[in-house]
Amino acid sequence: MDYGVVWFKRDFRVVDHAALAAAARRGPVLCLCVVEPSLWAQPDAATQHYHFMLEGARELHAELRRLGGRLHLVVGDMPAVLDRLHALAPFSTLYSHEETGNGASYARDRAVARWCREHGVRWHEFPQFGVVRRLTDRDRWQPAWEAHVGAPQVLQPAPVFVPLPWPAERAPAAASLGLPAVEPALRQRGGREAALACLHDFLDVRSGHYRGGISSPLSAPTACSRLSPYLAWGQLSLREVVHATRERIARLPEGDRRRAGLSAFVSRLYWHCHFIQRLESEPALEFENLHRGYDGLRENDWSPVHFEALVAGRTGWPLVDACVAMLRETGWINFRMRAMLVSVAAYPLWLHWRPVGLWLARQFLDYEPGIHWSQMQMQSGTTGINTTRVYNPIKQARDHDPQGRFVRRWLPALRRVPDTWLFEPWRMPPDLQVRCGVRVGEDIPAPPVELESATRAAKSRLHALRARPEVRAAKAAIVERHGSRKRPARRGRRPSGSAGQLQFEF
Numbered sequence: 001m002d003y004g005v006v007w008f009k010r011d012f013r014v015v016d017h018a019a020l021a022a023a024a025r026r027g028p029v030l031c032l033c034v035v036e037p038s039l040w041a042q043p044d045a046a047t048q049h050y051h052f053m054l055e056g057a058r059e060l061h062a063e064l065r066r067l068g069g070r071l072h073l074v075v076g077d078m079p080a081v082l083d084r085l086h087a088l089a090p091f092s093t094l095y096s097h098e099e100t101g102n103g104a105s106y107a108r109d110r111a112v113a114r115w116c117r118e119h120g121v122r123w124h125e126f127p128q129f130g131v132v133r134r135l136t137d138r139d140r141w142q143p144a145w146e147a148h149v150g151a152p153q154v155l156q157p158a159p160v161f162v163p164l165p166w167p168a169e170r171a172p173a174a175a176s177l178g179l180p181a182v183e184p185a186l187r188q189r190g191g192r193e194a195a196l197a198c199l200h201d202f203l204d205v206r207s208g209h210y211r212g213g214i215s216s217p218l219s220a221p222t223a224c225s226r227l228s229p230y231l232a233w234g235q236l237s238l239r240e241v242v243h244a245t246r247e248r249i250a251r252l253p254e255g256d257r258r259r260a261g262l263s264a265f266v267s268r269l270y271w272h273c274h275f276i277q278r279l280e281s282e283p284a285l286e287f288e289n290l291h292r293g294y295d296g297l298r299e300n301d302w303s304p305v306h307f308e309a310l311v312a313g314r315t316g317w318p319l320v321d322a323c324v325a326m327l328r329e330t331g332w333i334n335f336r337m338r339a340m341l342v343s344v345a346a347y348p349l350w351l352h353w354r355p356v357g358l359w360l361a362r363q364f365l366d367y368e369p370g371i372h373w374s375q376m377q378m379q380s381g382t383t384g385i386n387t388t389r390v391y392n393p394i395k396q397a398r399d400h401d402p403q404g405r406f407v408r409r410w411l412p413a414l415r416r417v418p419d420t421w422l423f424e425p426w427r428m429p430p431d432l433q434v435r436c437g438v439r440v441g442e443d444i445p446a447p448p449v450e451l452e453s454a455t456r457a458a459k460s461r462l463h464a465l466r467a468r469p470e471v472r473a474a475k476a477a478i479v480e481r482h483g484s485r486k487r488p489a490r491r492g493r494r495p496s497g498s499a500g501q502l503q504f505e506f
């Protein structure tokens, strides 16, 4: 009996699942979730990702049980799994969503495509986001995004299920995949139920605080949607979220704060796919500068001392260290604080984006390679098409945590530091350090570099490179291939130094 294999990757849901629907329309289906040890051994993989994925898989399994089937979990590298399955129970078609993942998942997909060709199996892949495979013209991207999110959700015909021809396997423990034991104690939980609760809570209530609430690390945890891990792991479909949001906007009265919040939120969903499209079109950007003219800028200056201070949350700049502490406990921080962390790493600490990005990929529960690596490069100044954005952690603290509530929550030693010294505690006079019982260099670290001069030196190195004729000349091609067309600059009147998505505001 012929059947189709539905391969669930980062799309653990039944709702709006094009691959499952297509397979079920054609005949019996076998639903597969493959734990691939070689992917979990990658340097961007983390225990929290694995557990979040399994939480989603468990709920998907329960959902498929209600439909009369099950999700079969198998451990092994995908081509080997397909070999085994095909030998025991031949099938003619493989169904999945397209994935724009890291280099290892891209190589794996190519190996699967090869396997399919060699075994006469058709592989049908369906877009999961508004990302276009083999996009030839960036001008066509925005209408394609709108067409994807505006299309009706895929209706699910009742599938007929086929069992796996070998006994059920258990998910391996994270440790046996080489993943560390620790994960953020307060991270979001995976699964469709938590995802829907998060979505509706945001649509109903929290979106009223989105505008004005997303920048401060104090208000952002509730003002932001917090949907990123559910989108990254496909426990919600992007289209489902856009539809629910647009329907809600249409029902809200004029002047309701949620309307503005939800409109701004939809534009973030557009950026979500815009950045993933960059990696889809340029897979090398995970490893190489998007603008190759910036090669050599930081590669040869790696400072383990700076990196260790950052990762340990011991840079001495309170807002930076508090963000690292929050990230360690929760697996999430807001956009502005992510950008600030990377900016501090890239400018005063002069660290290359790749190792910093690997560390952050493991810290972020919502790690989405396309957004992540594009943002790492943008905030480090190596895309060549974005304005240099440098976030001063002292100014950010004054603007977004003026009373020091955030830094004192995450850095207990600062609770004893008087308000006057909160933003620059390393400057406290020695007698005051004794009186408040906080010694710089012991209870709190001193910054490894002087912020202003180190940032100034970093910026001038970057600007010197950017001014070179060959670097300037190569910019146009990158804008053409990757620049956003959302708000095009008026013909012949570009603000100086701008191109593509310079108007990207946060």
Ligand SMILES: Cc1cc2nc3c(=O)[nH]c(=O)nc-3n(C[C@H](O)[C@H](O)[C@H](O)COP(=O)(O)OP(=O)(O)OC[C@H]3O[C@@H](n4cnc5c(N)ncnc54)[C@H](O)[C@@H]3O)c2cc1C
Pocket: 214, 224, 225, 226, 227, 228, 229, 231, 232, 265, 268, 269, 271, 272, 273, 275, 333, 334, 335, 336, 338, 339, 342, 364, 366, 367, 368, 369, 371, 372, 375, 376, 379
């Ligand atoms: C260095 C750096 C790395 C990042 N890495 C990731 C990542 O791995 N995964 C990830 O989902 N986001 C990443 N972001 C973008 C952004 O910080 C997160 O999407 C956001 O903080 C997630 O919280 P939220 O869902 O509550 O966001 P909301 O503000 O509620 O946004 C809604 C959704 O829009 C998308 N989105 C929001 N901001 C952006 C943005 N700037 N670019 C692209 N998409 C956006 C996300 O899917 C998000 O879930 C990164 C940002 C920076 C500066």
